[in-house]
Amino acid sequence: MSEGVAIVILCKPLKLAKCRLAPILDPQERAAFAAAMLSDVLDAACGARTARRIAVRSADAGVGRIALAKGAEWQFEEATQGLNAAASAASASACQSGERSLMLLSADLPFATGADIDRLAELGTYAGARAHDGGTNALLLDPARPFQFLYGPNSFSAHAAGLAAQGESLRCLVSGGLAEDVDTPPAVARLLNKRVGAATHAFLGELPHLREQVA
Template sequence: MTHLCIVIPMKSPSCAKQRLAGCLSASERQQLAVSLYANTLAFFQQHFPQHQVVVISQSCVVLSLAKSYGAHGLREEGKEGLNEALWQACQWVKKAGFTHQVIVPSDISLLDKQEFDLLFAVATQQQVVIAQAKDGGTNALVSSPPDAIGFHYGLHSAAQHAQAAKRQGLSFCQLRLPHLAQDIDQGEDLDRAITQQAEHFLPWCETTRKWPVKERQYA
């Protein structure tokens, strides 16, 4: 599937990971958000270089980092949040001639190539593919054409995206992929992520000195 565009929305790092405020300082949350985002860019650059990556954000720092990984940076113009930003990105993707769009968060802790291979394979058979997060959210959304459905990110968004596809009479599929389902919303989520993929968190852990990675790596 060569006509697929990967869209990554990214908040300004200073506004990211607010739900971790109980266990991380503002500086630590910002550093964590940037670290996860960089890992995401590196993952797609390494494993799926054939696909265009587009990052939409209000942050100049975020857009500059996207460029360093070969991604296209798109400055977010609206003020109405994630769904409006994604619709803006979708219009760019459609105008650029892509037949498929996949939206992926910037902060999935464990990105697995085999899971994305499956996601993309299913997308050749279905117009909408939803990879559900553990809390009922949407951690990947593939649509063909890119604007096949509106975006309903928020509480229980996976079910809302499925309903949107059903209303439009589109073929759709919901996937539960073990790694892609994992968010980092609570301290225990972060602890688990560091244990599972310590090498991706090593620079951040060394900066914060909060997690002894070498001791926990194979716990």
């Protein structure tokens, strides 16, 4: 079997993305923002030396076009699934393909770099990146081994506790671009003062009013 990590980015339909940003972005802007961040996560994955296979899992054809344009695979969902169902399906598919190292990534990580992904991959199974709000932005696992996905509030602690009950531990990548997802206006405010991926940077440049709205 080839060495390296199979990466799957979990992405909901663009029209359903980033609803918590409604106070500062209209529906079309939210969809464009989600697409930009997905593009940057794909660029990060493509720049990771540990990445052997890259895919995006989504029911949205627009998401699929972005993935294919970046040279990634599109894992089409028949219907929109929650994160836990999507992650379980991605893991089952990876297992059927003979993968032994699977990394699941959120689609809204505009600070992510290939180096961040490599650092997580080097931690080995099981490892992950904890979001600032306690969520799980990335998971590294062996799809051939049982794993209960528990995405939701404080999911990183829930994943760690679930593994602990099995006598396993969840190593945490404590710094880097995988820790910051963007779901709220304060998170958008942080984007304006930091270096982000090219697509996200271009999107923000088209909306100069944002700085005033999140101030």
